[in-house]
Amino acid sequence: MKRPLKLYWFYIRVLGGFAWRRFTPTVKGLENIPKAGPLILAANHLAVIDDAVIPLTFPRMVHYMAKEEYFTGKGIRGAFKKFFFTSAGTFPVNRSGGGKSADALLHAKEILERGEVFGIHPEGTRSPDGKLYRGHTGAARLALQTGVSILPVGLIGTNDAQPIGQVMPKKVHVEIRYGKPIEVEKVENPTHEQVRELTNLMMKKIAELTDQEYVNEYAQVVKKRMKEEREAQLAAAAASESSPEAAPKGN
Structure with missing residues (x-):
């Protein structure tokens, strides 16, 4: 762990420094962050x-999941990407479903x-429209x-700094809000109801920090539907342009 830890802080x-000048983040709730011990950051x-x-504002190293494609690239570029994400404390997750994320x-x-911090986005993917989706x-x-306790975290403005499809973030002010930890009692074999109840509480606490509109539907489902609707619209437009009725009439 010594090498990744040193590189993380490097x-x-x-x-x-670059990111701080670009985003000039405002931070609230630093006093809610436990100074030591295991923690789940949601x-x-x-x-x-x-x-x-x-x-930029969290005083402890945070380990994140990242899609496994970042770790399986070929050639020099793939090797560098794997080294960068690994040394930054990130580890791969298979997001295809069906229990394949169990290893992660x-x-x-x-x-x-080990008494360290694990960071996760319960929505599982970026919000397609700025709303908060089912966890x-x-x-x-x-x-x-x-x-282990869950620390709810609210991010505000990062979607303005980097809208979907944009590579280089814009110079936009962002805000990070740390809520009070949700204390959790250990349960050897939690039921589905217990897990869902805690998940809903976690999402409620995040929503209270961000003031986002909450949608009780998975973001992945919404993204798929939006994609299908766009494809249907494009297909309809293409069909309309190629139809005989759409062709210009001669004099």
Whole structure:
């Protein structure tokens, strides 16, 4: 752990200065962050830069999940990307569903057993429209199985700094709000009802920090529907342009 830890803080010092000047973050609730001990950090997800913004103000190293494609690239570029994410305390997760994320959650459990901080976005993907979506249950299940507290975090403005599709973030003020930890009692084999109840409480606390409109639907489902609607509109437009009725009539 010594090498990743050193590189993590090196990245914060070197890249953090640029990010701080670009986002001039306002921070609220620093007093709510436990100084030591295992912790699950649960934040809303608005932009790719979310996981870079939180460490600017969080006094402890945070381990995040990242999609496994960042770790499986080929050639020099792939090797560099894997090295960068690994040295920054990030580890891969298979997001295809069907229990394939189990290995990542096991790794997260090991992080907590070492007394460290595990960061996660319960929505599972970026919000497509700035709203807060239904939370997945992985964070709550992990908290119940370990008895580790959940720290709700609200990010505001990161979607303005980096809208979906934009690579270089804009110079926009952002805000990070840390809520009070949700104390969790350890449950050896939590029921689905217990896990969902804690997940809903976690999302409620995040919503209170961000004032986002809450949608009781998974963001992935909404994104898929939006994509299908766009494709249908494009297909309809293409069909309309190619129809005989749309062709210009001669004199």
